[in-house]
Amino acid sequence: VWIAPPSLYLETLAVDKKLRNFVRVGVQNVYGKSSGAYTGEVAATMVRESGGTFAIVGHSERRTQFNESDSFIAQKFYASIEADLIPILCVGESLEEREAGLTYAVVEQQLTEVIDTSGIKYFHKSVVAYEPVWAIGTGKAASPVNAEEVHVHIRQVIAKYDDQFIPILYGGSVNENNVGELWEQHNIDGFLIGGASLNPHTLNSIIGEITR
Numbered sequence: 001v002w003i004a005p006p007s008l009y010l011e012t013l014a015v016d017k018k019l020r021n022f023v024r025v026g027v028q029n030v031y032g033k034s035s036g037a038y039t040g041e042v043a044a045t046m047v048r049e050s051g052g053t054f055a056i057v058g059h060s061e062r063r064t065q066f067n068e069s070d071s072f073i074a075q076k077f078y079a080s081i082e083a084d085l086i087p088i089l090c091v092g093e094s095l096e097e098r099e100a101g102l103t104y105a106v107v108e109q110q111l112t113e114v115i116d117t118s119g120i121k122y123f124h125k126s127v128v129a130y131e132p133v134w135a136i137g138t139g140k141a142a143s144p145v146n147a148e149e150v151h152v153h154i155r156q157v158i159a160k161y162d163d164q165f166i167p168i169l170y171g172g173s174v175n176e177n178n179v180g181e182l183w184e185q186h187n188i189d190g191f192l193i194g195g196a197s198l199n200p201h202t203l204n205s206i207i208g209e210i211t212r
Contacts, residue, residue: 001022001207002024002025002026002054003019003023003024003026004025004026004027004028004054005025006028007028007029010025010026010027010047010050010051010052011050013025014050014051014052015051024053024054025053026047026052026053026054026055026056026085026086026088027047027052027054027055027056028056028059029042029056029057029059029062029076030042030043030044030047030055030057030076030079030080030083030085031044031076031079032072032075032076032078032079033075033079034079034082043083044076044079044080044082044083044085045083047083047085048083048084048085052085053085053086054080054086054087054088054127055076055080055085055086055087055088056088056090056129056192057076057077057080057087057088057090058073058076058077058090058091058110058114059090059131060090060092060131060133060136061136063133064094064133070109070110070113070114071113073089073110073113074113074114074117077089077114077118077126078118078122081118081122081125086125086127087125087126087127088126088127088128088169088192089110089111089114089126089127089128089129090129090131090171091110091128091129091130091131091154092106092107092130092132092172093106093107093134094106094133094134095133095134098132098134103150104150107130107150107153107154108153111157111158112157115158115161120162123161123166124162124164124166126166127166127168127169128154128158128167128168128169129169129170129171129192130147130150130154130168130169130171131170131171131172132150132172134172135172135173136171136172136173136194137173137194138173139173140173141172141173141175141178141182142172144178144181144182144185147182147185147188148185148186148187148188151168151170151185151187151188152187154168155168155187167189167190168187168189169188169189169191170190170191171191171192171193171194174193174194175196175202175206176196176206176208176209179209179210183209183210191206191210
C-alpha cells in the first residue's frame with residue numbers, strides 16, 4: 001500500500017514506526033526544479049529528505065485546474081527521478097477526447113513527451129497510472145474491458161522504446177463494487193484510488209477484494 005497525503009503530513013507519516021515497514025509514503029505533486037524562487041512549491045529533493053519515496057505527477061486535476069502541459073509534467077517526472085523518487089505518471093483523456101475517438105492518441109502523446117524528455121532508461125524507474133479524466137470523482141469508472149484496452153495500448157507505446165515491464169495502475173471511481181472485476185484484467189497491475197481512500201472502511205474493503 002502506498003499513501004500520498006497532503007505534503008504537510010508527509011514527514012509525520014514517513015517516520016511512523018507502525019507504518020514504515022509495510023507502507024510507502026509519497027506526495028500528490030512536486031515541482032519541476034530542485035531550487036530557485038518558486039514560492040509555495042515543493043521540490044522533489046525536499047520530499048526525499050522528508051522520507052517520501054514516490055511522487056504523483058500529471059494528475060488530471062493538475063492538468064486541468066492548473067493548466068500543466070505535457071512538457072511541464074515531463075520536467076516534474078525527471079526531477080522526481082533525479083531526487084531518487086518513483087514517479088507515478090498519470091495519463092488519460094477527457095470526455096470530449098474520448099467521444100472524438102482520441103483516447104489512444106492523447107495517452108500516447110502524454111507518454112512520449114515524458115519518455116523523450118527523460119529517456120527510456122529513467123522511465124523504467126516509474127509507474128504509470130491510467131486515469132480517464134471523465135471518471136475522476138464522477139462515480140463513472142471505465143468498464144473493465146475499456147480499461148484493459150487502454151492499458152494494452154500503454155504497454156504497446158512503451159514497447160516501441162523497450163520491452164521492460166512497467167506497472168500500470170488504473171484510477172477513476174474505483175470502489176469496492178468494481179475493483180474485483182477490474183483486478184481480473186491481465187494488464188491492470190494495481191489502482192490509484194482517490195475519493196474512496198478517504199473512507200477507511202471502503203479502502204479496507206477494496207484491499208480485501210484485491211488480496212483475497
